[in-house]
Amino acid sequence: xxxxxxxxxxxxxxxxxxxxxxxxxxxxxxxxxxxxxxxxxxxxxxxxxxxxxxxxxxxxxxxxxxxxxxxxxxxxxxxxxxxxxxxxxxxxxxxxxxxxxxxxxxxxxxxxxxxxxxxxxxxxxxxxxxxxxxxxxxxxxxxxxxxxxxxxxxxxxxxxxxxxxxxxxxxxxxxxxxxxxxxxxxxxxxxxxxxxxxxxxxxxxxxxxxxxxxxxxxxxxxxxxxxxxxxxxxxxxxxxxxxxxxxxxxxxxxxxxxxxxxxxxxxxxxxxxxxxxxxxxxxxxxxxxxxxxxxxxxxxxxxxxxxxxxxxxxxxxxxxxxxxxxxxxxxxxxxxxxxxxxxxxxxxxxxxxxxxxxxxxxxxxxxxxxxxxxxxxxxxxxxxxxxxxxxxxxxxxxxxxxxxxxxxxxxxxxxxxxxxxxxxxxxxxxxxxxxxxxxxxxxxxxxxxxxxxxxxxxxxxxxxxxxxxxxxxxxxxxxxxxxxxxxxxxxxxxxxxxxxxxxxxxxxxxxxxxxxxxxxxx
Amino acid sequence: xxxxxxxxxxxxxxxxxxxxxxxxxxxxxxxxxxxxxxxxxxxxxxxxxxxxxxxxxxxxxxxxxxxxxxxxxxxxxxxxxxxxxxxxxxxxxxxxxxxxxxxxxxxxxxxxxxxxxxxxxxxxxxxxxxxxxxxxxxxxxxxxxxxxxxxxxxxxxxxxxxxxxxxxxxxxxxxxxxx
Numbered sequence: 001x002x003x004x005x006x007x008x009x010x011x012x013x014x015x016x017x018x019x020x021x022x023x024x025x026x027x028x029x030x031x032x033x034x035x036x037x038x039x040x041x042x043x044x045x046x047x048x049x050x051x052x053x054x055x056x057x058x059x060x061x062x063x064x065x066x067x068x069x070x071x072x073x074x075x076x077x078x079x080x081x082x083x084x085x086x087x088x089x090x091x092x093x094x095x096x097x098x099x100x101x102x103x104x105x106x107x108x109x110x111x112x113x114x115x116x117x118x119x120x121x122x123x124x125x126x127x128x129x130x131x132x133x134x135x136x137x138x139x140x141x142x143x144x145x146x147x148x149x150x151x152x153x154x155x156x157x158x159x160x161x162x163x164x165x166x167x168x169x170x171x172x173x174x175x176x177x178x179x180x181x182x183x184x185x186x187x188x189x190x191x192x193x194x195x196x197x198x199x200x201x202x203x204x205x206x207x208x209x210x211x212x213x214x215x216x217x218x219x220x221x222x223x224x225x226x227x228x229x230x231x232x233x234x235x236x237x238x239x240x241x242x243x244x245x246x247x248x249x250x251x252x253x254x255x256x257x258x259x260x261x262x263x264x265x266x267x268x269x270x271x272x273x274x275x276x277x278x279x280x281x282x283x284x285x286x287x288x289x290x291x292x293x294x295x296x297x298x299x300x301x302x303x304x305x306x307x308x309x310x311x312x313x314x315x316x317x318x319x320x321x322x323x324x325x326x327x328x329x330x331x332x333x334x335x336x337x338x339x340x341x342x343x344x345x346x347x348x349x350x351x352x353x354x355x356x357x358x359x360x361x362x363x364x365x366x367x368x369x370x371x372x373x374x375x376x377x378x379x380x381x382x383x384x385x386x387x388x389x390x391x392x393x394x395x396x397x398x399x400x401x402x403x404x405x406x407x408x409x410x411x412x413x414x415x416x417x418x419x420x421x422x423x424x425x426x427x428x429x430x431x432x433x434x435x436x437x438x439x440x441x442x443x444x445x446x447x448x449x450x451x452x453x454x455x456x457x458x459x460x461x462x463x464x465x466x467x468x469x470x471x472x473x474x475x476x477x478x479x480x481x482x483x484x485x486x487x488x489x490x491x492x493x494x495x496x497x498x499x500x501x502x503x504x505x506x507x508x509x510x511x512x513x514x515x516x517x518x519x520x521x522x
Numbered sequence: 523x524x525x526x527x528x529x530x531x532x533x534x535x536x537x538x539x540x541x542x543x544x545x546x547x548x549x550x551x552x553x554x555x556x557x558x559x560x561x562x563x564x565x566x567x568x569x570x571x572x573x574x575x576x577x578x579x580x581x582x583x584x585x586x587x588x589x590x591x592x593x594x595x596x597x598x599x600x601x602x603x604x605x606x607x608x609x610x611x612x613x614x615x616x617x618x619x620x621x622x623x624x625x626x627x628x629x630x631x632x633x634x635x636x637x638x639x640x641x642x643x644x645x646x647x648x649x650x651x652x653x654x655x656x657x658x659x660x661x662x663x664x665x666x667x668x669x670x671x672x673x674x675x676x677x678x679x680x681x682x683x684x685x686x687x688x689x690x691x692x693x694x695x696x697x698x699x700x701x
Contacts, residue, residue: 051683052682052683052684052685052686053683054670055666055670156695156696157696158695158696159694159695159696159697159698162696162698162701163698163701166701194689194691195684195685195688195689195690195691196684196689196690196691196695197684197685197689197690198684198689198690198695199683199684199685205685206685206689315700316679316698317698318679318681318694320680320681321681321684321690321693321694321695322690322695322696353680353682354669354675354678354680354682355666355669355670358665358668358669359665359666359669364652365583365584365585365648365661366583366584366586366645367586369585370585370586370587373585373587373669373678374587374589374678376678376679376680377678377679377680378679439701
């Protein structure tokens with residue numbers, strides 16, 4: 001039974017957001033007997049609302065509220081109205097995620113030490129290391145059911161994956177396989193197995209893919225300790241005279257402002273909305289925004305360094321058949337600065353159905369472009385996803401004039417590629433060309449980054465309060481009962497999809513919050 | 523139905539990249555009985571057949587697939603026609619754009635755009651308006667509405683939705699035989 005808490009109940013932990021961070025934190029806390037209220041800006045839909053329809057599900061899931069961009073990043077030109085592709089619904093971006101569940105590598109937690117001082121970047125070691133987070137990676141993999149871990153078999157390779165692997169083998173790569181995926185290869189934990197529908201991103205109609213929407217949120221509600229309020233957009237976090245947070249003001253489904261009292265607040269609204277909320281919560285005590293004495297809230301925005309390469313063959317591939325992202329080449333994920341850049345990248349499958357493929361293809365119009373679409377069935381493609389370096393100037397700010405329908409300033413996303421990103425992307429294009437051409441591709445096509453789905457770093461974790469926003473547990477340096485529980489905690493972006501790390505950190509953070517509450521520290 | 527409630531709230535913006543492209547054009551436009559006030563006051567509603575003919579040819583030249591019958595392009599421009607029937611500023615944008623295409627074509631070869639026999643000549647005409655408001659409007663809409671027609675997908679070897687058929691698990695997800 002979902003709980004129902006009074007607005008004046010000051011014993012609850014308020015969690016803003018219900019995705020990988022917020023949804024998991026809510027489940028963990030509720031199962032420890034802690035009362036939680038989850039405020040989710042988006043609607044609640046159910047698995048039965050999912051359709052194998054790219055255009056309709058894009059409309060159903062996507063955060064479409066206005067945002068602006070600045071800076072020289074290509075997304076600012078190719079998609080100025082929609083620079084970020086994340087979701088706005090209960091379950092957040094775990095509804096549309098591709099389910100690649102990869103651990104960060106050891107060196108990626110210690111970038112300042114391992115990469116050195118790189119001009120134009122703002123590198124910082126995480127205050128934690130791989131060893132410390134490993135037990136939580138284990139727990140995250142077990143709860144999500146990640147293939148290739150803990151005895152869970154891998155998914156079978158699709159046609160699309162087999163093309164990738166054949167090319168990888170031909171050019172001498174050795175680290176390729178179907179990816180560690182949070183998708184059941186066999187029935188497990190009350191969830192069905194993958195039917196290779198190919199529509200992971202449109203919501204898994206079989207529920208084989210892990211999502212907080214139909215796993216963690218219902219589990220949390222079943223404890224009787226959790227209440228999820230959909231269509232409730234947090235506008236401001238408030239604090240008392242001592243500087244501890246004590247309430248969240250939000251707009252409910254009817255647009256009416258409500259104020260939920262809180263014992264503690266965890267912000268898990270992703271790397272765009274979380275800093276936006278903190279910045280919008282400025283007060284006379286915190287004039288730069290809440291938890292922002294360091295000035296780092298909103299800064300060090302990282303997406304991943306990405307790009308896509310499609311290859312045209314003479315024979316059929318049918319890339320859309322099967323688990324969308326289940327295929328990876330990891331040889332380039334190593335740290336090896338002889339390639340002209342630090343950090344590494346993966347090659348991951350990222351197929352598209354015909355409607356999105358045709359729409360997102362570069363090259364404008366005319367016969368050359370039409371020829372590529374004509375060959376749709378014979379095309380394979382791979383996504384470059386690599387480490388993006390933090391830069392102080394890449395940041396989320398509140399727009400000086402533009403406001404959303406609740407009067408909250410909209411966020412601006414400023415981003416300029418670091419030369420390291422450019423070098424890495426170009427290396428990826430070249431290697432993917434070689435890989436696909438080695439097995440007979442007659443043409444390859446390079447696509448610039450899509451709107452960012454992986455967004456990190458804007459409330460980063462730091463040992464010293466002056467270097468970041470939160471400590472090793474995601475607790476803000478400035479306010480001890482205020483937490484950050486999403487990818488904005490990341491001090492580096494790694495060359496891996498962020499979700500598994502977000503979940504591992506949320507599990508770990510729940511232990512810490514429960515401990516601090518038991519000790520009456522918060 | 524829940525999905526329709528959602529669709530009606532979609533804002534006008536790109537599906538993924540593409541900026542001006544509009545999912546709303548796909549999801550929410552349909553034949554509408556509501557013409558705007560000017561239309562009901564006696565102004566002609568929507569585009570003239572000749573204007574529609576030019577628009578169709580233009581969209582075919584943007585996305586020239588010889589395997590596709592004109593009917594697919596007609597369906598792709600239908601949301602634009604609907605918009606023109608409802609909204610005088612959209613009508614003016616489209617009518618002016620068609621007029622501009624015809625004017626440029628006539629200046630180059632003496633006939634209206636749709637009657638220029640040489641595709642290269644029509645392409646040269648398009649290049650002169652590329653990036654303008656009319657071009658962006660038509661491109662942004664039809665790059666979605668052309669390819670989001672399920673009847674068209676088999677012609678490109680795309681089999682589309684699979685959940686109701688049990689996915690591709692037993693329908694060829696791993697049947698590649700040429701590697």
